[in-house]
Amino acid sequence: MYYRSMFPRDLFAELERLQREVPQTVEPGPSIRGQKRGYPALNVGGTPNAVEIYAFAPGLDPATLDVQLEKGILTIAGERKAPAVSEQATAHIGERFAGRFRRVVSLPDDIDPNSIVAKYRDGVLHVSVQRREETQPRRISIQ
Amino acid sequence: MSDTNQAPKSADTTREEVALLPPVDVLEDAGGITLYADLPGVPKDRLSLHVEADVLTIDGEVVLDAPAGMELTHTEVGLPRYRRQFTLSKELDAGKVQARFEHGVLTLRIPKAEHAQPRRIEVQVV
Numbered sequence: 001m002y003y004r005s006m007f008p009r010d011l012f013a014e015l016e017r018l019q020r021e022v023p024q025t026v027e028p029g030p031s032i033r034g035q036k037r038g039y040p041a042l043n044v045g046g047t048p049n050a051v052e053i054y055a056f057a058p059g060l061d062p063a064t065l066d067v068q069l070e071k072g073i074l075t076i077a078g079e080r081k082a083p084a085v086s087e088q089a090t091a092h093i094g095e096r097f098a099g100r101f102r103r104v105v106s107l108p109d110d111i112d113p114n115s116i117v118a119k120y121r122d123g124v125l126h127v128s129v130q131r132r133e134e135t136q137p138r139r140i141s142i143q
Numbered sequence: 144m145s146d147t148n149q150a151p152k153s154a155d156t157t158r159e160e161v162a163l164l165p166p167v168d169v170l171e172d173a174g175g176i177t178l179y180a181d182l183p184g185v186p187k188d189r190l191s192l193h194v195e196a197d198v199l200t201i202d203g204e205v206v207l208d209a210p211a212g213m214e215l216t217h218t219e220v221g222l223p224r225y226r227r228q229f230t231l232s233k234e235l236d237a238g239k240v241q242a243r244f245e246h247g248v249l250t251l252r253i254p255k256a257e258h259a260q261p262r263r264i265e266v267q268v269v
Contacts, residue, residue, distance in 0.1 A: 040183075041183075041219040041220050042217065042219050043207075043215060043217065043218050043219060043220055044215070044216050044217040045209065045213040045214055045215040045216060045217075046213065046214060046216060047210050047211075047212050047213050047214075048212075049210075050210065052209065052210065052213055054184075054207055054220075056183035056184060056219075056220050056247075057183065058181045058182065058183040058246055058247030058248045059181065059245075059246050059247065059248035060246060083168060083170070083177075083179055085170055086172060088172050088173060089170045089171060089172040089177075090170065090171045090172075091168070091169070091170050092169040092170070092171060093167055093168060093169040094168050094169075095166035095167055095168065096166045096167065096168045096179060096181055097166070097181075120246075121208075122183065122184055122185060122186050122206075122246070122247050123181070123182070123183035123184065123185075123246045123247015123248065124183050124184045124207065124247065126207070126208065128210075
């Protein structure tokens with residue numbers, strides 16, 4: 001939200017505001033990264049046994065990726081280099097992210113910090129964190 | 144892109160049409176054009192590139208190894224497909240496109256046709 005008119009009857013200001021806000025809410029944003037979101041884009045999901053985090057981070061050397069878990073906070077950090085551009089080249093479109101990045105996810109309380117697996121495949125970092133066994137749903141047998 | 148966004152997402156036939164727009168970098172030098180596209184999550188065999196009547200189409204399907212019964216709680220990549228089209232100009236040689244796909248980044252090199260290469264003309268002093 002950039003601007004709200006102080007005067008509700010200022011019709012033109014209201015229209016202007018609508019014009020800005022409607023596309024933001026109606027369009028899901030065709031860009032993978034969008035303007036409001038960071039790099040890498042994150043999808044987070046869960047099963048009764050584990051929490052799955054997918055970071056869409058293409059074009060990285062997996063060795064330079066820094067994945068840390070501290071006090072239930074998962075941090076994914078790294079750097080993506082811009083493609084080398086020779087001096088004679090002209091850049092027509094430059095939409096891809098370049099530079100240092102850092103994204104932080106707060107994980108639920110029931111995770112087991114000792115059973116965490118991170119894989120990098122096809123430009124997606126998949127972090128899988130198991131939930132603690134004693135918190136997993138179980139069936140209680142009736143005697 | 145706005146047309147594809149308005150397509151209804153319910154029917155399976157129309158879902159094919161809805162896709163994310165992958166971010167690209169396009170650089171041009173004297174020899175041709177280099178295009179980089181971010182397509183994270185697309186395996187090599189699910190990436191399709193084709194040129195038809197000067198239109199280059201990049202199409203990729205996202206495949207993630209999700210465990211059975213996983214429920215997404217937070218989604219920033221909400222569609223399992225990327226698609227983007229570019230119109231190639233006449234001087235580009237679509238028959239000699241070189242493609243490399245590594246860690247979800249597609250690199251395309253589209254050379255200019257021989258006759259379109261810049262040439263230095265020697266000025267002769269007589």
